[in-house]
Structures are given as structure tokens and as C-alpha cells.
Amino acid sequence: MALIHCLECNREVSDRAANCPHCGVPIAAVGTAGTSIIAPTTPVVIEKTSKKWKRHILIGFISALVILPFWLALGTVHGPDNTTAFTVFTVFTVALFVSAVYFFVAIIMAWWHHG
Numbered sequence: 001m002a003l004i005h006c007l008e009c010n011r012e013v014s015d016r017a018a019n020c021p022h023c024g025v026p027i028a029a030v031g032t033a034g035t036s037i038i039a040p041t042t043p044v045v046i047e048k049t050s051k052k053w054k055r056h057i058l059i060g061f062i063s064a065l066v067i068l069p070f071w072l073a074l075g076t077v078h079g080p081d082n083t084t085a086f087t088v089f090t091v092f093t094v095a096l097f098v099s100a101v102y103f104f105v106a107i108i109m110a111w112w113h114h115g
């Protein structure tokens with residue numbers, strides 16, 4: 001057991017301590033020389049899902065996100081006497097449905113092509 005200097009507060013800490021008792025910084029990441037003994041973790045990201053399907057997911061998601069407020073707004077406007085609003089509402093309903101389907105199909109395809 002040796003005393004080392006905490007990298008954060010520079011006070012003496014046991015090298016067996018899990019955390020610095022003064023500032024709480026993890027000691028396990030600090031070597032006896034006061035330098036980091038754990039290499040900076042750079043997670044290796046293995047890109048298995050092709051960008052193609054990720055793009056489709058994004059397109060479906062964004063279009064649904066854009067259409068949804070219009071659809072909700074139109075839903076409150078249209079009535080049985082307002083055929084134009086109802087037609088527009090129907091168009092937006094179909095558009096929302098299509099983008100939702102597009103979004104979920106893209107998710108399924110991304111999953112299918114994963115790995």
C-alpha cells in the first residue's frame with residue numbers, strides 16, 4: 001500500500017482506495033505515478049447496419065414528425081360540413097400512415113440486414 005496523489009485534488013490517497021476520500025474521483029484509473037493506467041476507452045463501433053436503412057428510418061421518422069402536427073391540427077378543424085378540410089385531413093392521414101409504415105419497414109429491414 002502506498003500513498004499517491006489524487007489527480008483531481010492532489011491530496012494523498014491510498015492506492016488501494018476505490019475512490020478519493022476527499023473529492024470522490026475514482027482511484028482505479030490513477031496509477032502510482034499519478035498517471036492514468038487505464039487506456040482511454042475508445043469503443044470499437046462495428047457498423048453492421050448499413051447506412052441505407054438508417055437513412056430510410058430517418059426519412060420515415062422525420063416525415064411522420066412533420067406530418068403529425070398538421071394531422072392533429074386538421075383533426076380538430078374538420079367537420080361533416082367542411083368537405084375540403086376533411087379531404088385535406090384524409091390526405092394527411094394517408095401520408096402519416098405511409099410514413100409510419102415506411103418508418104417501421106425501414107426498422108425491420110435494418111434489423112434484417114443487421115449482421
Ligand SMILES: [Zn+2]
Nearest residue numbers: 006009020023
Ligand atoms: Zn481527490
